[in-house]
Amino acid sequence: MATESRRSVIVTGAGGGMGAAAVRQLVKRNVNVLAVDLRPQSVELLKSELADAPAEVLPVAGDAADAETVQAFVALAITHFGRLDGVFNIAGVGTGEFRPLAEVQNATYDEVMRVNAKSVWLGMKYALPHLVAGGGGTIVNTGSHLAWHAAPTFSAYCASKHAVIGMTKAVALEYGRDNVRANIVCPSAMETAMGQEAAEGIDPEDPRAGWQVMIDQSANGRVARPEETAAVGVWLLLDAPQHVSGVVFPVDGAQSAK
Ligand SMILES: NC(=O)c1ccc[n+]([C@@H]2O[C@H](COP(=O)([O-])OP(=O)(O)OC[C@H]3O[C@@H](n4cnc5c(N)ncnc54)[C@H](O)[C@@H]3O)[C@@H](O)[C@H]2O)c1
Numbered sequence: 001m002a003t004e005s006r007r008s009v010i011v012t013g014a015g016g017g018m019g020a021a022a023v024r025q026l027v028k029r030n031v032n033v034l035a036v037d038l039r040p041q042s043v044e045l046l047k048s049e050l051a052d053a054p055a056e057v058l059p060v061a062g063d064a065a066d067a068e069t070v071q072a073f074v075a076l077a078i079t080h081f082g083r084l085d086g087v088f089n090i091a092g093v094g095t096g097e098f099r100p101l102a103e104v105q106n107a108t109y110d111e112v113m114r115v116n117a118k119s120v121w122l123g124m125k126y127a128l129p130h131l132v133a134g135g136g137g138t139i140v141n142t143g144s145h146l147a148w149h150a151a152p153t154f155s156a157y158c159a160s161k162h163a164v165i166g167m168t169k170a171v172a173l174e175y176g177r178d179n180v181r182a183n184i185v186c187p188s189a190m191e192t193a194m195g196q197e198a199a200e201g202i203d204p205e206d207p208r209a210g211w212q213v214m215i216d217q218s219a220n221g222r223v224a225r226p227e228e229t230a231a232v233g234v235w236l237l238l239d240a241p242q243h244v245s246g247v248v249f250p251v252d253g254a255q256s257a258k
Contacts, residue, residue: 006055008032008081009237010073012064012123013091015042017192018142021230022088027053029238034077036060036091056081064091064119067126074126084130086138086237089123092116094194095157098201109156116160117167124171128180136179138240140233141168143186145217145252153201165248172246181245183236187229188252189214195223218253 009026013019015037023046026033032055035043040061047057058080062069077084093115097108120141131137146154147161165184172182189195189211199210214223229251236249250256 007085009086017226070122098153101155112156117163139182189223
Protein backbone atom coordinates (compact mmCIF):
# COMPACT_ATOMS: atom_id res chain seq x y z
CA MET A 1 0.00 0.00 0.00
CA ALA A 2 1.35 3.38 -0.96
CA THR A 3 1.60 6.28 1.44
CA GLU A 4 -1.26 8.76 1.36
CA SER A 5 1.04 11.75 1.04
CA ARG A 6 2.25 10.71 -2.42
CA ARG A 7 0.16 12.03 -5.30
CA SER A 8 -1.68 9.46 -7.39
CA VAL A 9 -3.17 9.60 -10.86
CA ILE A 10 -4.92 7.33 -13.35
CA VAL A 11 -3.50 6.92 -16.86
CA THR A 12 -5.58 5.15 -19.52
CA GLY A 13 -4.03 3.66 -22.64
CA ALA A 14 -1.00 3.24 -20.38
CA GLY A 15 0.49 0.39 -22.38
CA GLY A 16 0.65 2.32 -25.65
CA GLY A 17 3.36 4.57 -27.04
CA MET A 18 2.32 7.83 -25.41
CA GLY A 19 0.71 6.16 -22.38
CA ALA A 20 3.84 4.24 -21.39
CA ALA A 21 5.94 7.39 -21.83
CA ALA A 22 3.56 9.25 -19.49
CA VAL A 23 3.67 6.50 -16.84
CA ARG A 24 7.50 6.45 -16.90
CA GLN A 25 7.67 10.21 -16.44
CA LEU A 26 5.07 10.24 -13.65
CA VAL A 27 6.55 7.51 -11.46
CA LYS A 28 10.04 8.99 -11.86
CA ARG A 29 8.50 12.19 -10.40
CA ASN A 30 7.29 10.22 -7.38
CA VAL A 31 3.64 10.04 -8.49
CA ASN A 32 1.75 6.75 -8.09
CA VAL A 33 0.01 5.61 -11.25
CA LEU A 34 -2.95 3.31 -11.78
CA ALA A 35 -2.11 2.21 -15.32
CA VAL A 36 -5.06 0.98 -17.39
CA ASP A 37 -4.89 -0.71 -20.76
CA LEU A 38 -6.95 -3.17 -22.74
CA ARG A 39 -3.80 -5.26 -23.24
CA PRO A 40 -2.88 -6.79 -19.84
CA GLN A 41 0.70 -7.64 -20.77
CA SER A 42 1.51 -4.08 -21.75
CA VAL A 43 0.84 -2.70 -18.25
CA GLU A 44 2.34 -5.71 -16.44
CA LEU A 45 5.56 -5.15 -18.39
CA LEU A 46 5.50 -1.50 -17.42
CA LYS A 47 5.17 -2.45 -13.75
CA SER A 48 8.22 -4.74 -14.03
CA GLU A 49 10.24 -2.15 -15.92
CA LEU A 50 9.52 0.49 -13.26
CA ALA A 51 9.85 -1.76 -10.18
CA ASP A 52 12.73 0.35 -8.82
CA ALA A 53 11.09 3.72 -9.49
CA PRO A 54 10.31 5.95 -6.50
CA ALA A 55 6.53 5.54 -6.93
CA GLU A 56 4.26 2.61 -7.75
CA VAL A 57 2.64 1.40 -10.98
CA LEU A 58 -0.63 -0.42 -10.33
CA PRO A 59 -1.51 -2.25 -13.56
CA VAL A 60 -5.16 -2.76 -14.48
CA ALA A 61 -6.34 -4.65 -17.56
CA GLY A 62 -9.65 -3.26 -18.71
CA ASP A 63 -11.77 -1.35 -21.16
CA ALA A 64 -11.61 2.37 -20.40
CA ALA A 65 -14.83 2.85 -22.37
CA ASP A 66 -16.90 0.56 -20.16
CA ALA A 67 -18.73 2.35 -17.34
CA GLU A 68 -18.52 -0.43 -14.75
CA THR A 69 -14.83 -0.97 -15.45
CA VAL A 70 -14.08 2.73 -15.06
CA GLN A 71 -16.03 2.97 -11.80
CA ALA A 72 -14.10 -0.04 -10.52
CA PHE A 73 -10.64 1.28 -11.38
CA VAL A 74 -11.38 4.74 -9.99
CA ALA A 75 -12.50 3.08 -6.73
CA LEU A 76 -9.36 0.93 -6.76
CA ALA A 77 -7.14 3.98 -7.12
CA ILE A 78 -8.76 5.51 -4.04
CA THR A 79 -8.57 2.37 -1.91
CA HIS A 80 -5.07 1.39 -3.00
CA PHE A 81 -3.36 4.77 -3.03
CA GLY A 82 -5.57 6.58 -0.51
CA ARG A 83 -6.08 9.60 -2.75
CA LEU A 84 -6.66 10.65 -6.35
CA ASP A 85 -5.10 13.81 -7.76
CA GLY A 86 -5.65 13.52 -11.47
CA VAL A 87 -6.54 11.59 -14.59
CA PHE A 88 -4.63 11.44 -17.86
CA ASN A 89 -6.96 9.95 -20.47
CA ILE A 90 -4.82 8.64 -23.32
CA ALA A 91 -6.59 5.45 -24.52
CA GLY A 92 -7.55 5.70 -28.16
CA VAL A 93 -7.99 3.88 -31.42
CA GLY A 94 -7.38 4.92 -35.01
CA THR A 95 -10.06 5.23 -37.62
CA GLY A 96 -9.58 1.64 -38.83
CA GLU A 97 -11.21 2.41 -42.18
CA PHE A 98 -9.51 5.01 -44.33
CA ARG A 99 -12.42 5.94 -46.59
CA PRO A 100 -14.71 8.92 -47.28
CA LEU A 101 -17.60 9.20 -44.81
CA ALA A 102 -20.32 7.59 -46.92
CA GLU A 103 -18.21 4.45 -47.25
CA VAL A 104 -17.38 4.06 -43.55
CA GLN A 105 -19.34 1.41 -41.66
CA ASN A 106 -21.60 2.61 -38.86
CA ALA A 107 -19.97 0.08 -36.57
CA THR A 108 -16.61 1.78 -37.13
CA TYR A 109 -18.09 5.14 -36.17
CA ASP A 110 -19.66 3.62 -33.04
CA GLU A 111 -16.45 1.97 -31.88
CA VAL A 112 -14.21 4.97 -32.56
CA MET A 113 -16.64 7.23 -30.69
CA ARG A 114 -16.94 4.70 -27.87
CA VAL A 115 -13.22 4.37 -27.26
CA ASN A 116 -12.00 7.88 -28.07
CA ALA A 117 -14.87 9.98 -26.72
CA LYS A 118 -16.86 7.88 -24.26
CA SER A 119 -13.76 6.69 -22.40
CA VAL A 120 -12.84 10.33 -21.77
CA TRP A 121 -16.41 11.09 -20.66
CA LEU A 122 -16.41 8.17 -18.23
CA GLY A 123 -12.92 8.83 -16.95
CA MET A 124 -13.93 12.38 -16.04
CA LYS A 125 -17.41 11.50 -14.78
CA TYR A 126 -16.26 8.96 -12.21
CA ALA A 127 -13.06 10.73 -11.13
CA LEU A 128 -14.56 14.20 -10.69
CA PRO A 129 -16.46 13.55 -7.44
CA HIS A 130 -13.22 12.28 -5.87
CA LEU A 131 -11.18 15.19 -7.18
CA VAL A 132 -13.74 17.64 -5.79
CA ALA A 133 -13.95 15.81 -2.46
CA GLY A 134 -10.15 15.93 -2.21
CA GLY A 135 -10.10 19.70 -2.65
CA GLY A 136 -9.34 19.73 -6.39
CA GLY A 137 -7.26 18.02 -9.04
CA THR A 138 -6.33 17.95 -12.68
CA ILE A 139 -7.57 16.26 -15.83
CA VAL A 140 -5.65 15.96 -19.06
CA ASN A 141 -7.38 14.48 -22.08
CA THR A 142 -5.73 13.47 -25.32
CA GLY A 143 -7.06 15.06 -28.47
CA SER A 144 -5.15 15.21 -31.72
CA HIS A 145 -4.36 17.69 -34.46
CA LEU A 146 -7.61 16.20 -35.79
CA ALA A 147 -9.45 17.34 -32.65
CA TRP A 148 -9.50 20.87 -34.06
CA HIS A 149 -8.72 20.34 -37.76
CA ALA A 150 -9.79 17.67 -40.23
CA ALA A 151 -8.30 15.29 -42.79
CA PRO A 152 -9.94 13.28 -45.56
CA THR A 153 -10.72 9.63 -44.64
CA PHE A 154 -10.56 10.43 -40.89
CA SER A 155 -14.19 11.54 -40.34
CA ALA A 156 -15.04 9.19 -37.46
CA TYR A 157 -11.72 9.87 -35.76
CA CYS A 158 -12.19 13.64 -36.22
CA ALA A 159 -15.70 13.42 -34.72
CA SER A 160 -14.43 11.53 -31.67
CA LYS A 161 -11.53 13.88 -31.02
CA HIS A 162 -13.55 17.08 -31.58
CA ALA A 163 -15.90 15.69 -28.90
CA VAL A 164 -12.97 15.43 -26.49
CA ILE A 165 -12.30 19.16 -26.79
CA GLY A 166 -15.96 20.04 -26.26
CA MET A 167 -16.46 17.94 -23.14
CA THR A 168 -13.11 18.95 -21.61
CA LYS A 169 -13.86 22.66 -22.03
CA ALA A 170 -17.29 22.12 -20.45
CA VAL A 171 -15.70 20.41 -17.44
CA ALA A 172 -13.15 23.22 -17.11
CA LEU A 173 -16.06 25.67 -16.88
CA GLU A 174 -18.20 23.52 -14.59
CA TYR A 175 -15.52 22.61 -12.02
CA GLY A 176 -13.23 25.66 -11.96
CA ARG A 177 -14.53 26.77 -8.56
CA ASP A 178 -13.88 23.26 -7.24
CA ASN A 179 -10.19 23.75 -7.97
CA VAL A 180 -10.25 21.31 -10.90
CA ARG A 181 -8.31 22.12 -14.07
CA ALA A 182 -9.06 20.29 -17.34
CA ASN A 183 -6.97 20.60 -20.51
CA ILE A 184 -6.46 18.85 -23.82
CA VAL A 185 -3.09 17.89 -25.30
CA CYS A 186 -3.18 17.62 -29.09
CA PRO A 187 -0.37 15.70 -30.78
CA SER A 188 0.21 15.56 -34.48
CA ALA A 189 1.31 12.19 -35.89
CA MET A 190 3.48 10.28 -33.40
CA GLU A 191 6.07 7.50 -33.74
CA THR A 192 3.79 4.82 -32.26
CA ALA A 193 1.72 1.83 -33.34
CA MET A 194 -1.15 4.18 -34.12
CA GLY A 195 1.17 6.34 -36.21
CA GLN A 196 2.17 3.24 -38.19
CA GLU A 197 -1.50 2.37 -38.72
CA ALA A 198 -2.13 5.88 -40.05
CA ALA A 199 0.88 5.64 -42.40
CA GLU A 200 -0.48 2.35 -43.76
CA GLY A 201 -3.92 3.91 -44.14
CA ILE A 202 -2.63 6.94 -46.01
CA ASP A 203 -0.60 4.83 -48.44
CA PRO A 204 -1.34 1.09 -48.18
CA GLU A 205 1.12 0.33 -51.00
CA ASP A 206 4.01 2.21 -49.40
CA PRO A 207 3.66 3.10 -45.68
CA ARG A 208 6.98 4.97 -45.83
CA ALA A 209 5.29 7.39 -48.22
CA GLY A 210 2.43 7.61 -45.70
CA TRP A 211 4.94 8.57 -42.98
CA GLN A 212 6.44 11.15 -45.33
CA VAL A 213 3.01 12.78 -45.76
CA MET A 214 2.80 13.14 -41.97
CA ILE A 215 6.42 14.32 -41.66
CA ASP A 216 5.81 17.02 -44.27
CA GLN A 217 2.93 18.41 -42.20
CA SER A 218 5.24 19.76 -39.49
CA ALA A 219 7.78 22.57 -39.77
CA ASN A 220 10.68 20.62 -38.24
CA GLY A 221 10.72 17.72 -40.70
CA ARG A 222 9.67 14.95 -38.34
CA VAL A 223 6.68 13.54 -36.49
CA ALA A 224 6.17 13.84 -32.73
CA ARG A 225 7.90 11.55 -30.25
CA PRO A 226 5.46 10.08 -27.73
CA GLU A 227 7.72 11.29 -24.89
CA GLU A 228 7.23 14.90 -26.03
CA THR A 229 3.47 14.71 -26.00
CA ALA A 230 3.51 12.85 -22.69
CA ALA A 231 5.79 15.53 -21.19
CA VAL A 232 3.33 18.28 -22.06
CA GLY A 233 0.49 16.22 -20.58
CA VAL A 234 2.51 15.59 -17.40
CA TRP A 235 3.28 19.31 -17.13
CA LEU A 236 -0.43 20.13 -17.49
CA LEU A 237 -1.23 17.43 -14.93
CA LEU A 238 1.37 18.29 -12.25
CA ASP A 239 2.95 21.65 -12.85
CA ALA A 240 0.81 24.09 -14.80
CA PRO A 241 -0.41 27.16 -12.90
CA GLN A 242 -3.93 26.98 -11.50
CA HIS A 243 -5.17 29.47 -14.11
CA VAL A 244 -4.27 27.14 -17.02
CA SER A 245 -7.56 25.38 -17.74
CA GLY A 246 -9.80 24.74 -20.73
CA VAL A 247 -6.78 24.96 -23.01
CA VAL A 248 -6.06 23.10 -26.26
CA PHE A 249 -2.30 22.52 -26.22
CA PRO A 250 -0.80 21.39 -29.54
CA VAL A 251 2.40 19.33 -29.69
CA ASP A 252 2.71 19.31 -33.44
CA GLY A 253 5.91 20.90 -34.79
CA ALA A 254 3.92 24.01 -35.80
CA GLN A 255 1.46 22.07 -37.95
CA SER A 256 -1.42 24.07 -36.48
CA ALA A 257 0.40 27.38 -37.09
CA LYS A 258 -0.50 27.11 -40.79
N1 LIG B 1 -0.07 8.17 -32.91
C1 LIG B 1 -0.55 9.23 -33.48
O1 LIG B 1 -0.16 9.54 -34.61
C2 LIG B 1 -1.54 10.10 -32.76
C3 LIG B 1 -1.79 11.38 -33.25
C4 LIG B 1 -2.69 12.19 -32.60
C5 LIG B 1 -3.33 11.75 -31.46
N2 LIG B 1 -3.09 10.50 -31.00
C6 LIG B 1 -3.79 10.06 -29.79
O2 LIG B 1 -2.82 9.84 -28.77
C7 LIG B 1 -3.27 8.81 -27.89
C8 LIG B 1 -2.20 7.75 -27.72
O3 LIG B 1 -1.94 7.17 -28.97
P1 LIG B 1 -0.64 6.29 -29.26
O4 LIG B 1 -0.07 6.83 -30.50
O5 LIG B 1 0.18 6.17 -28.05
O6 LIG B 1 -1.34 4.92 -29.65
P2 LIG B 1 -1.01 3.41 -29.24
O7 LIG B 1 -1.79 2.58 -30.18
O8 LIG B 1 0.46 3.23 -29.12
O9 LIG B 1 -1.62 3.31 -27.78
C9 LIG B 1 -3.00 3.33 -27.51
C10 LIG B 1 -3.22 2.44 -26.31
O10 LIG B 1 -4.62 2.52 -25.93
C11 LIG B 1 -5.02 1.22 -25.57
N3 LIG B 1 -6.48 1.11 -25.71
C12 LIG B 1 -7.21 1.12 -26.85
N4 LIG B 1 -8.51 0.99 -26.57
C13 LIG B 1 -8.60 0.92 -25.23
C14 LIG B 1 -9.68 0.76 -24.34
N5 LIG B 1 -10.94 0.68 -24.78
N6 LIG B 1 -9.44 0.69 -23.02
C15 LIG B 1 -8.16 0.76 -22.55
N7 LIG B 1 -7.09 0.91 -23.35
C16 LIG B 1 -7.31 0.98 -24.67
C17 LIG B 1 -4.28 0.30 -26.54
O11 LIG B 1 -4.25 -1.03 -26.08
C18 LIG B 1 -2.92 0.97 -26.60
O12 LIG B 1 -2.03 0.45 -25.64
C19 LIG B 1 -4.60 8.29 -28.49
O13 LIG B 1 -5.69 8.92 -27.83
C20 LIG B 1 -4.53 8.76 -29.93
O14 LIG B 1 -5.80 8.91 -30.51
C21 LIG B 1 -2.20 9.66 -31.61
